[in-house]
Amino acid sequence: MGHTLGLRHNFAGSQLLAPEDLNNSELTSTHGLVSSVMDYFPPNIAPPGETQGDYFPTRLGPYDIWAIEYGYRPAPPDPLQREERRLLNEIAARSSAPELAYATDEDIFDFIDPEVNAWDLSSDPLRFAKWQLENAQAVWQRLNRLSVNPGEGYGSLRRRVDLVFGYFRSNTLALTDYVGGQRFRRLNPWETEGDQSPLEPIPADKQREALVTLNESVFAPDAFEFSPQLLNQLPPDRWRHWGVSLTAYPLDYPIYERVLTVQSMALSDLMFSERLARVRDMEFKTDTEDVLTMAELFESLYQGVWSEVSMSEDNVPHISSLRRGLQRHHLSILSNLVLRRNLLDALSAQGFTDFMALAATLGAPEDARVLARYQLRQVYQDVEDILSQYGGRMDITTQAHLEDTRDRIERVLEAPLLGS
Numbered sequence: 001m002g003h004t005l006g007l008r009h010n011f012a013g014s015q016l017l018a019p020e021d022l023n024n025s026e027l028t029s030t031h032g033l034v035s036s037v038m039d040y041f042p043p044n045i046a047p048p049g050e051t052q053g054d055y056f057p058t059r060l061g062p063y064d065i066w067a068i069e070y071g072y073r074p075a076p077p078d079p080l081q082r083e084e085r086r087l088l089n090e091i092a093a094r095s096s097a098p099e100l101a102y103a104t105d106e107d108i109f110d111f112i113d114p115e116v117n118a119w120d121l122s123s124d125p126l127r128f129a130k131w132q133l134e135n136a137q138a139v140w141q142r143l144n145r146l147s148v149n150p151g152e153g154y155g156s157l158r159r160r161v162d163l164v165f166g167y168f169r170s171n172t173l174a175l176t177d178y179v180g181g182q183r184f185r186r187l188n189p190w191e192t193e194g195d196q197s198p199l200e201p202i203p204a205d206k207q208r209e210a211l212v213t214l215n216e217s218v219f220a221p222d223a224f225e226f227s228p229q230l231l232n233q234l235p236p237d238r239w240r241h242w243g244v245s246l247t248a249y250p251l252d253y254p255i256y257e258r259v260l261t262v263q264s265m266a267l268s269d270l271m272f273s274e275r276l277a278r279v280r281d282m283e284f285k286t287d288t289e290d291v292l293t294m295a296e297l298f299e300s301l302y303q304g305v306w307s308e309v310s311m312s313e314d315n316v317p318h319i320s321s322l323r324r325g326l327q328r329h330h331l332s333i334l335s336n337l338v339l340r341r342n343l344l345d346a347l348s349a350q351g352f353t354d355f356m357a358l359a360a361t362l363g364a365p366e367d368a369r370v371l372a373r374y375q376l377r378q379v380y381q382d383v384e385d386i387l388s389q390y391g392g393r394m395d396i397t398t399q400a401h402l403e404d405t406r407d408r409i410e411r412v413l414e415a416p417l418l419g420s
Contacts, residue, residue, distance in 0.1 A: 014041045047131035062099040261353065
């Protein structure tokens with residue numbers, strides 16, 4: 001309907017309310033849940049333990065009403081259209097009001113502004129995304145064979161688990177955009193007040209908060225825990241009908257691939273070459289000395305992904321299959337950065353996660369290559385220490401994984417650089 005009336009997407013529409021006001025039904029019924037229905041917004045799901053408000057908007061937002069007023073408010077007859085111009089200028093003069101913020105398709109293609117995106121909600125999308133990661137985990141814990149409607153099969157339960165995985169992944173990627181992110185606003189230079197600029201770097205503490213959340217909720221050893229009972233109740237549908245495609249393979253639920261895909265996408269996005277360039281340039285664009293540097297980003301991810309070797313306690317380490325997969329992906333990204341792999345290498349990648357590890361590093365800044373080499377040496381030394389201390393006492397798969405990691409790093413560090 002909005003497009004029919006001439007309205008474009010407004011991805012700033014979901015910024016109307018603070019997170020704590022989203023479930024205030026009295027407020028949303030009078031002011032709206034969003035400033036524009038021309039945004040793509042998720043359902044408003046309250047965090048665990050809080051009272052649920054409106055799931056979706058029940059009224060038009062202030063931006064919608066304002067835009068329609070500009071486009072359709074009748075003007076007095078005037079052959080010279082002077083009164084119409086005066087009226088339109090009067091309406092347009094209100095454009096700087098916070099509830100009338102605007103950002104359309106071309107403003108989000110660069111993924112530079114973490115606070116203006118599709119499928120986010122509230123004036124603090126980071127906080128909302130953290131809530132939704134908690135909600136996803138809570139739903140996974142509650143799902144069982146009785147979660148389907150009477151007459152539905154286990155395939156419906158499988159689709160519900162997959163639906164939550166998609167929701168979890170979407171909110172994970174909302175967090176990665178904070179690292180190296182910048183707010184973008186459409187401003188008139190002749191009407192800008194004070195030191196306000198069209199581009200404003202996201203504060204370093206906000207970037208760190210997103211990074212900590214990712215390490216704790218996505219990369220941590222206990223980030224994904226599913227009961228064997230649930231995983232054994234997830235066969236696909238055995239018949240094809242409207243709205244449901246027949247899944248012939250795999251018959252069992254591919255939990256390893258599901259989790260590793262989410263983790264690999266998040267890790268690849270954090271180490272995406274354009275993001276690394278933005279992180280590098282952040283020191284030029286901030287007035288404060290508190291900057292999230294590329295070195296800090298690399299170190300934070302290393303501590304999160306390799307905690308079994310980087311923060312080893314006085315017990316024999318055990319590295320689970322999910323952790324081994326995540327660590328191999330991180331190792332691939334670092335190796336690709338060091339070796340300066342090219343597009344042809346990416347096109348010949350073995351599998352989706354390998355492709356992500358290659359594609360993310362294409363054209364990365366030279367500082368990223370240098371830091372990747374430094375970190376590979378760091379991983380190598382920590383792995384060597386673990387093998388020296390616990391070799392022969394670890395389970396065979398953990399020991400084999402660490403030995404393979406050590407050997408791969410040796411080969412990478414000894415290899416000639418492409419393009420050198």
